[in-house]
Amino acid sequence: MIRTGSCQCGQAQYEIEGEDLGLAICYCTECQKMSTGIATYSLGVPRSAFRLTAGILKQWTRMADSGAKNTAHFCPECGVRLFHENPDAPDHIRVKAGTLDGANRLVPDVHVWTGSAPAWIKIPEGALSYAKQGDLAEIVAAINARRAGYAP
Numbered sequence: 001m002i003r004t005g006s007c008q009c010g011q012a013q014y015e016i017e018g019e020d021l022g023l024a025i026c027y028c029t030e031c032q033k034m035s036t037g038i039a040t041y042s043l044g045v046p047r048s049a050f051r052l053t054a055g056i057l058k059q060w061t062r063m064a065d066s067g068a069k070n071t072a073h074f075c076p077e078c079g080v081r082l083f084h085e086n087p088d089a090p091d092h093i094r095v096k097a098g099t100l101d102g103a104n105r106l107v108p109d110v111h112v113w114t115g116s117a118p119a120w121i122k123i124p125e126g127a128l129s130y131a132k133q134g135d136l137a138e139i140v141a142a143i144n145a146r147r148a149g150y151a152p
């Protein structure tokens with residue numbers, strides 16, 4: 001499967017080939033600030049699956065509360081972020097999934113930082129969700145189990 005996406009102005013375009021590792025919707029306050037909204041969508045993909053097919057990106061790095069580096073890759077024209085990565089763990093990136101074509105068809109695999117979601121947000125019954133960050137290995141295992149058809 002090949003998925004395509006772009007920034008808002010369209011100068012930066014990308015494609016992702018193959019299966020993703022899961023789609024997280026995050027309601028943390030950093031994501032609210034970044035998105036100027038209530039949450040962000042992050043689609044985990046292997047770095048090798050992502051290809052910039054047009055345009056250029058700029059980078060900005062901040063330290064997450066966990067101490068991990070978080071580098072945002074964004075369009076220098078319109079400012080939209082296409083993906084985040086930890087430069088110390090370069091095998092995987094987190095594509096900002098709202099930039100995907102057809103993003104309205106996405107369904108998140110996991111909801112994180114629900115504790116800072118607006119009170120009017122209702123997490124769907126039975127959805128995998130964590131009040132805070134959640135343990136990544138545990139989340140990946142749970143997503144894989146659900147995709148294989150046996151919910152824990």
Ligand SMILES: [Zn+2]
Binds near residue numbers: 012
């Ligand atoms: Zn742009």
Ligand SMILES: [Zn+2]
Binds near residue numbers: 027028032113
């Ligand atoms: Zn977040």
